[in-house]
Amino acid sequence: MQPNPAVFTPLLIASLLFFTWSIYRRLSLVSLGRPAHTFRSIGAGxxxxxxxxxxxxxxxxxxxxxxxxxxxWSCIVLAFVNVEFLVSGVVPAARLSLLPDFLYLPIRLLSDVMAALALLAIIIAFVRRTVFPPYPESRTLESYAIIVLIAVHMIAYFGVNAAEIAKGGERAAAVMPVSSFFGQLLAGLSDKHIEATYNFYWWLHAFALLAFINVLIPYSKHLHVFTAIANCFLRREEKPNAQQPELFEEGRLFGAGQVNLLSWKDLFDGFACTKCGRCQNVCPAANTGKPLNPRQVVGDIKANLLANGPLLKRGGVPTVPLIGDGGSGSIAEDVIWSCTSCGACMEVCPVFIEHLPKMIELRRHLVEMEAKFPEELLNLFENMEQRSNPWGIAPAERTKWCSQLEVKPFEAGVTEYLLYVGCAGSFDSRSKQVTLALAQILDAAGVSWGILGKDEKCCGDSLRRLGNEFVFDRMARENVALFKERGVTKVITQCPHCFSTLRNDYRQYGIELEVIHHSELIATLLAEGRVPLTHEVTELGAIVFHDSCYLGRHNDVYEAPRRVLTATTGVVPGEFGRSREESFCCGAGGGRMWMEEKLGSRINLNRVTEALYRNPDTICVSCPYCMTMFEDGLKDKQASQTRVRDIAEVVAEGMRPVA
Structure with missing residues (x-):
């Protein structure tokens, strides 16, 4: 019943050689990329x-x-019997049946059950992709080809087993329920017809396996069978919440204007992408009608590498622009500027593709190499360079928020914490109220703190996320020098963007600060009984809490603000439908705070609509950007009955004397 090895052997050898050549030709292009970040130890990986x-x-x-x-897992388990199938096609005597029963019978039972489960799962996947697709563009020929070929593979597997059982040549028939069922259907056929059935399904099985080896694995998204596993191993130790710094030397190219200027890990991500659409489904830009689709960005980088990589390896010039009109292999500028850097795409990616660093590299090229950026950013960049704050207000104005308070300057050895007020806390009229509330809490709790006053500079978060690395680099170095000169080691922030930048990005500049967000500090002070609350704050009514992207997803601070609200109000705050790791961005991150939304609908309105669905009296936040976006959104929705409060304001309210 065994097909002729003289026919199958050269076919298998040719297939394996072609597979090896195809994989090498594709994955060797990854070496064109720049050096990447450091990875975990082998054990951690x-x-x-x-x-x-x-x-x-x-x-x-x-x-x-x-x-x-x-x-x-069906494919993992069936890999053993597939290897047996290929080897026995060359050496017919090399069969698993040579094993003793205590090994052979369990292998056959498990393989039979897993093949049946795989076939059932494939049918479900086909129905789901056809009727309830994971995203609108998922009904592709590539996806259906993978589904159909796996189904053919499983059917052929059962066909081969059924013919062997019908012929009486399978001693494990009693422990192979599915194959035995099909074998019974063949029992009435003649030996000649059973032989023909066996040969048909054997070659169908061979066709399915060789098609996977030669076509679907190297030339479709199914390559992720190998690359996704490797990508999980290569996952970086820390969250990708700080971009790689640049070395500013004459003759260097900044950012990524062509595909080989991305890191090799960025390029490898393209081959690891499974096209599952999870990133697309959670992206705030994609959800509000903007052209950004994280899945497509990764796909375009891969397409660009495949188009330009062979030319670049020979020292040639790329023919497909990386930043262009948005055609296949090119990424449009509107796509690049739509990103809010919220990190939702990276949080849901099952194989740890890093979308955000790629977007920043593209922005860096546009800003630093071509001086091409949205017009409204010109004032921002000038204000940052000249007066170190987004509004261009004189540095002397930084202390106006505390004109009625006795706030001491930070003094090394005397003051424990530096209160890094931040630009919003210093200049924005609404956020200054939060700063005052925080100062009252710190004083009431007996915390030793001080400020830098007019010497404080912007942390540079928006600059870095917008791609203006040159100005950010200068600002970061000046801040680090100032912190070292003043002896600053512990920092309190009320802005998650300042918190993340000082905590993560500034490590690249040689300083390790103990940075604590005000939600974490207040939660600790409340737990220690150091905050003199006079009453439970009930006047705010029903509360829902919004997670800031830079506090939550980027830095894993979820519980502290909730503990603060629970301790202050006596009630666990309500939650959005999308909360914690799945929280939806307010729309202000990634420098979008300083840009108009001209495409699609407004992200903050999407989030405000979600909040109003819960009928809250108060929306609580822990970020000045979120505060601004929610208040603007509530005005647009004419929802004057709903207020926005920072958690520090809620605590300060609980400290006020009861009338």
Missing amino acids: LREMFLYAFVQKRVLRKSFGFNHFVIF
């Missing part, structure tokens, strides 16, 4: 690979992820 590639921890966050889990 193996742990991450086990949890996220094999246990599929992130895939299983979504209910349908279990279906993929079944398909994945």
